Amino acid sequence: xxxxxxxxxxxxxxxxxxxxxxxxxxxxxxxxxxxxxxxxxxxxxxxxxxxxxxxxxxxxxxxxxxxxxxxxxxxxxxxxxxxxxxxxxxxxxxxxxxxxxxxxxxxxxxxxxxxxxxxxxxxxxxxxxxxxxxxxxxxxxxxxxxxxxxxxxxxxxxxxxxxxxxxxxxxxxxxxxxxxxxxxxxxxxxxxxxxxxxxxxxxxxxxxxxxxxxxxxxxxxxxxxxxxxxxxxxxxxxxxxxxxxxxxxxxxxxxxxxxxxxxxxxxxxxxxx
Numbered sequence: 323x324x325x326x327x328x329x330x331x332x333x334x335x336x337x338x339x340x341x342x343x344x345x346x347x348x349x350x351x352x353x354x355x356x357x358x359x360x361x362x363x364x365x366x367x368x369x370x371x372x373x374x375x376x377x378x379x380x381x382x383x384x385x386x387x388x389x390x391x392x393x394x395x396x397x398x399x400x401x402x403x404x405x406x407x408x409x410x411x412x413x414x415x416x417x418x419x420x421x422x423x424x425x426x427x428x429x430x431x432x433x434x435x436x437x438x439x440x441x442x443x444x445x446x447x448x449x450x451x452x453x454x455x456x457x458x459x460x461x462x463x464x465x466x467x468x469x470x471x472x473x474x475x476x477x478x479x480x481x482x483x484x485x486x487x488x489x490x491x492x493x494x495x496x497x498x499x500x501x502x503x504x505x506x507x508x509x510x511x512x513x514x515x516x517x518x519x520x521x522x523x524x525x526x527x528x529x530x531x532x533x534x535x536x537x538x539x540x541x542x543x544x545x546x547x548x549x550x551x552x553x554x555x556x557x558x559x560x561x562x563x564x565x566x567x568x569x570x571x572x573x574x575x576x577x578x579x580x581x582x583x584x585x586x587x588x589x590x591x592x593x594x595x
Contacts, residue, residue: 329563334450338516339559341452342573344460345513345525346551348467352509353530354544355471355502358482362527363413364401364503367420368510369523371397373427376444376514381434387459390514394507397423447518447570449559456515463512467505474501479540517570524574525551532581535588550580 329335356365375393379386397419404415431444471478477498480488488495506526513522533546558573565572 325564326560329560334452335559335563337452337454337457338449338569339556341457341460341516342449342555342559343552344457344464345516345522346529346555347464347548348460348509348512349522349525350529350533350547350551351467351471351544352505353526354533354540354547355478355482356506356526357530357534358540359478359502361502361506363416365506365510365526366523367416367423368394368397368506369514369519369526370420370427371423372510372514372519373444374423374430376519377427377430377434380444381430386515387511390511391507393423393427394511398503398507443518444514445518446521446568447514447516449516449569449573452516460512460516463508467508470501470505474498478502517574521570521574524577525554528574528577528581529554532577532584535581535584551577554580 330339353365356362372390372393375389375391375396376386377389378384378393379389400419401412401415404418427444477488477493477495478501480491480493481495481498481502485495488498509526510519510522513525517525529547529551530543532550533543537543537546554577555573558576559569561567561576562569562572
């Protein structure tokens, strides 16, 4: 029992656990729509696209949260412009800005004296350095995510399964898509401090994808994803404490690991292995 309770005795570990659970809530709710809608590439691109704004915040000393939000909005706008003006597929715009924003962020952060340390913190997060302010931001982000998902549940559901039918039903799929992208942006921005811009994608995709293996209904998938995300966070913090590994990477890695455990378990139970 001590092995389970000892790691969470320090206050910074308690804050890390609470922050991780809030990230799991946000990421699993938003990630359910990402998985159903097929926006995984967009989610990954946004996780990289916030880097220039965060880097500018580090370089000039203003809020990294504001910088990340502005950078994500610029990226979403840029993808829309490329898709509309150049008449190229949305994936092409995502791919171009994916690489461009990542490169720009690294160039900006390379101008700081603590280049390596700053880049590591941005990419992989600092779960053990979570502050009370970070918890407040995560709490507001979680509340916003839940409220918006509840309000737009029917439009999101219709959009995820049949965009043409959603249009015929008058559910304004383009607007619903924009709101969905806004939630993905919000999830990435509020979570990067805890698990980093690279690893937030793991919590955004892995728990909902795992839930999709064993559930059929969207609400069940969402709640199962939240539970799996919470398991990955708490288990990841335990393992990182006892094995002396990076907390954010361990949480994200465990989330992905759970997917393969469930997948192979399901195949084994069905006699396909």
